[in-house]
Amino acid sequence: MGQVLVLGLINAGIYAVFALGVVLVYRGTGVLTFAQGEIGTLGLYVAYVLVTEQHLPWLVGAAGALLVTTALGAAFELLLVRRMVAADPVSTAVLTVGLGLTILACEFFFFGASPRVLDPPFLAASFTVAGVVVTPTQVAALVVALALGFGLQAVLRRTDFGLGILAASQDAAAVRLVGIPLSRITLVLWSGGAFLAGLAALLVEPTVGTVTPGYASELFVVGLAAAVIGGLTSLPGAVVGGVVLGIAESAASRYLSDANIPGLRYVTVFAVLLAVLLYRALAPELRRRLAPAPAGATA
């Protein structure tokens, strides 16, 4: 039980950071982004080039990775999102699909399909919790996720810039009229989302030690589901979604290990996701059935 919890929380942080990027962009622009996973993988390849090929310190590689991913998010917003002919959220979502596919294709083209080794930063410093070996980056992932989930929420609610973001998602035209710089808001959101994607990938990488094309997308699938489970607009919700899926996954692999189900991670995520959506679709109906006599209907 304790083991399931610890293993679940280790992954939960990673999923949550991916989910936070999705929610951040969605909350401010109404666009669901599908490129987060590949942006993250790209960051890892940048770190690989700097650390493994150029023999620079790990932290320099990490900084480079975050710099490149953030810049990519900004460039994407400036060069494409901003200039779209039909700028509806669905078209922009398809645009992010294009970005993800382009990056994935570039990874294959420049680095090939075979895994590249990127050594973890603090190899020796692992410790044991409830019989599970835990590394510092795994702890860091959870801490970062929690801090970001609640910290970003506070920024949104408490600062003028954050309130501008919230207002922009309600009525972009009105926001522009009262003088809030909308273009700066969207630029920050897209670069921030890309930064979080890079961060999530960097946090999981030391656990695995290698990079392959499409690697972070496999985690992003779970992060995206976590964002949806958390309600898509709530930053703490995204963290909760990550925790739910992380624990569900570790529980499934603990108790269903004999069944030998391939792709168990995705099967679990898929099952939880469908259950949540089904519940949400049926909730209004259930509430009506379960509610006592409708109040105020006797006018």
Next chain:
Amino acid sequence: MTSAAVRPLRLQVGRLPVPWTVVALLLAAVVPPLAGGTALLSDTHALVLAKGAGFAMAALSLNLLMGYAGQISLGQFAFVGIGAFVTGMVTGVEDLRLPWLVGVLAAAAAGGLLAFLVGLPALRLRGLYLAVVTISVAYVCWQGLFRIESIGGGSAGKVIPRPYVGSSSFSSNADFLALALVALVVVWAVDAQVTRTRIGRAFRAVKADEQVAASFGIDVAATKLLAFTLAGAMAGVGGAVYGTAYGTVTGDTFDYATSLLLVVIVVVGGLGSRAGVVIAAFFTVLLPDLLVALFGSGIRGLDLVLNGVLLMLTVAFNPEGMAGAVRHSRELRRQRRGGEPPLPPTRPHLPDLGRPAGMPAPRKTRPGTAVLEARGVSVRFGGLQAVDGASLRVDRGTIVGLMGPNGAGKTTLFNALSGALTPDSGTVHFLGEDVSALPPHARAARGMGRTFQLIGLAKDQSVYENLLIAQHLAAPYGVLAALTSLGSRGWEKQVRERADHTLDGLGFGRFRNTPVGRLSHGQQRIVEIGCALVTSPELLMLDEPSAGMSPAAAEDLAATLLDIRDQLGRTVLLIEHNVPLVLGTADELYVMDTGRVIADGEPGEVVTRPEVVTAYLGQAVTA
């Protein structure tokens, strides 16, 4: 100058009887075997093209979903995989050894069934949930399902034998290519057939605007589910062909990236354009070899990069894709030849078409029963009490006005009456029946017609097409009839006749094939009223019909409203700001302010009441 210029466009959605692409595909299917197979095409090229045919079917399936119904699947290639593996399980030497055709049908059934099960929870909610769920499906299939030994055949892969008829088999690639292209033509034909029917129209209506579609009686959730299920079945057939072309497939044949490639094909080819999508599919399959042939093998893999970039550029700068570009250049050419001069339509003279045969007769009520009666309706949006215990009554054969300053809650009340939103409390009775718990499409079926403040029409569709969409309930044939065109012809004839009559009555004959979005605002209003009336509803609910009209047009509108009441004998509930229009037409007037009904009665008297004047003009400053 002449009307000969008004030729239907080939690449537009849903109006191509036998386009050249089908002819070309059929020729391509027939010629190689006749010419001795490998004589014309090398074996390798035939194989690539056969895979292309499977790919094209998969792309058509996604086009049906994205281009017609406006839903996104990012895991469509998983359904292709399901089709391939099921075909292998049905036809395989070590499995059931059934004929290939049975395998194809089983592939269609499996793809459709999976889509149905996945879509059931995902499509009840509005938004991009299907996209999220289908990504999971892609990973579950690729990393999970297809790695199960009995389905995917393990690391060796699943063998899918080529079909045979008697002694002749399709083992040569050129022969199988012919079969693959025939399958593609069949899928194309079914696709084309569906788009011509009420089901295809429902897809397009849902894509244009879900709320508007529901007001025409279209069950939005069921329509989206049907689109996804049909797309799953089509992808299954594509998988049967794709897998049989390969001969042996593994789970990695159906990875996530290829699902994204299908999105590229559909968007770049042009959403909703079969021809564009099929051409793009073949091009995509041929591209890798083409690049290698041109630039050498160092370039291998660059095709996927190009595809990704192409998708981004298309979405950002040319959202209508290849087909859109072709269409625009044709329209430009036609305009240069001197297109149709727009004529101002005459005042509409609406024909009384009667209740269509396909719709249930409106409920019989006792004399004195109101057509519509709302009691104590309240709607709350977060912290805002938009409608607060509003009650109103609309009697048969009257025009009832609903006025109130901006934000008074008129449209919210309208939405609660038509079912577009569920009130927190209160009841709505229509023709004596409690419809409070019914969704909007069910209320439309009972004889409620409505228009919208921001024009409730599918703007990208023609006037005529909108009149057909509006008659969704008047042609109640099922999916099977739509797929095969059996049993749907009679209904379609009736629906088209009614549309033609209405078109003439409105005086909009010249604009028959004009997309609604290109008409003036006032013209769109008239078309919208025509669409609301084409099924002869008992009650017509109009949300600010004169908004954006010139004073002269508003006067015409007043006359039309009186016609609707006196000539057609309909009942009208009318939201309006135009006081002369309301005073000139309404038999009774309700006034709302801050969510409550503050006055009702004879219109001329109501507008002079102090509380009404205050609501509109504010409190008098003098004490």
